[in-house]
Amino acid sequence: MSQGNYPLRGVRILDMATVLAAPFAATLCGDMGAEVVKLELPVGGDPLRTLAPVHDGNALFWKTANRGKKGISLDVRKPEGRDLFLSLIKDFDVLVENFRTGTLDQWGLGLDVLHTHNPRLIVLRLTGFGQTGPYARRPGFARIFEAMSGFAHLTGEAGGPPQHMNYPLGDVIAGLFGAFSITTALAERNGLAREAQRGVEIDLAATEAMMRLLDPLAAEFKFSGEARERTGSRATYTAPSNVYRSRDGIWITLVGTSDPIFARVCSAMGRPELTTDPRFNSNAQRMQNLKELDAMIESWFLERDFDDLARQLEEQAVPFSRVYSAADVADDPHVLARKALMELVDPVLGAIPVPAPVPRFPGRHFEVPQVGPDTGQHNNEVYGRLGISDERLRALRELRVI
Structure with missing residues (x-):
């Protein structure tokens, strides 16, 4: 859903990523006015649909994390799907993906191919370890980023084991950097005359995003000879x-x-x-x-x-x-006064409370977005904009291309 008077109005983002980090980047851009289209395989299968919370078979994590997006289905690995994808991206400003390094190239969708079909396309590649280096093709998850960045080394009681929080912090931090990366690239591209605008590749490593939060720790280790350790909740850089x-x-x-x-x-x-x-x-x-x-x-x-x-x-x-706790947040008078929580409307579950967009722009109206879409929910609308007939869409469904 595009917010008509928000800063990213008119920007179109195609999100073909899975789970959380890269899709969260696209969702944050959607909060700021971008139109975001979520691409899934025809069979669905995004693991986020199975992660808790799931209520009576309804994937709450999916519905909230992908709020405001239109949903399409497409198998880009099939020749017909690849051709349709290349037609689709001509009208998008940004492509968001998080496949292992080299995967799109294997499908015949390398950067050179993408830019041949849309020279202005910005491509965010959000992976665990980046597009280069010996770990480039390793699978990555939030807790891996937290561990390898040094973040988890700081959490836990003194003398005890390192701990992870009960939420994928590494993913959402990477998503924040992803949204920042997209808007930075858009600012650079859109500052040029349209005929001079060219898209760029963004190489975002989630582990490096976590490392970036820990500004003084490398310097502290170099000059003190000691790596900061776990101390429970007690800070060792300021007191009390x-x-x-x-x-x-x-x-x-x-x-x-x-x-x-x-x-x-x-x-x-x-x-x-x-x-x-x-x-x-x-x-x-x-x-x-x-x-x-x-x-x-x-x-x-x-x-x-x-x-x-x-x-x-x-x-x-x-x-x-x-x-x-989450219950305390929902009941806090300041949160209520600022309307820091809003309610998405789900056709099955009714009202679903979620955090409101951050930041806010006083004087501008924000329309509450829809919940995350069903697989292929907006196929007719999105593909219809390409001039694809209903008959052709039916044929593509039979071939399991969409």
Whole structure:
């Protein structure tokens, strides 16, 4: 679904990728106004349709992650499908794919072929490890990216095993970089006169996207000789910054990064003298005495219920938050006031809550998109724009081309 007054209006994206990372890139562009068409094999089979949550046979992950897209089916591996695909891409600005390196070339759809049929086509190739290098053809999944980037090495308790969160973070981070890559390439291309516009190939490695988040760690290792380790929720670059438990069992994140904020933490605790204690009067000193400082804060939290803690912290303007579940997010007054969740309308399930587009553009209307499409749901509409008759479409279905 194209958002008529959003920045990417008029941009057409063909998403032939599977699962999450690359399709999420296309979905984010759709949130910003692009028209996105989702291409699947005629038999479906995208693994995202089977990943939880699935409710009564309805693939919620698919419906939410591919929101706003039109759905077509096509087997580009068959000669008729390849020909139809090459006709299709003439009217698109961007192609999104995440097959193992070299796969499209094997199908006769290499970059040179694509640009012969559409010289302006931007091709996002989002793989685990990029188009070059010894790992280029390895399969990749979110947890592999998280592990190999060094990210998972940082998560978990001190002395314990590394941990992954219960969500494919590596995929959605790669998707964010994918959307950024697409818009960057569009800005470059569209800044030229149309006759001078040429498409480009984007080589995006999901593992490198995760690495890019960890800016100072390589430098830290070079100059200190130590690789940063797991420390649970306790930060080792600033203090205090940890997760604490209240007397009534609620987990709370507190951040006292700068000296002024630390002073406010001390005021909330009724311990203003800690600001002049030589063990804690600078971030460097607080880091050296981190366990001792954390023990004081932890004790203070455990002696009070959450409501009392929240009142005292709010009075001193200390940055903190209860650690929310999805249920807490949906009930938060700020989330409700900003309408940060919206509801997709599904013909079977009714309203499906999802995060609203980020960012927002004040003064512009955003139309709530449709849920992710069924396989081939918009075949007649999309292929009809190419002048393909209903009779020809029926023949292609019989051949299992679409």
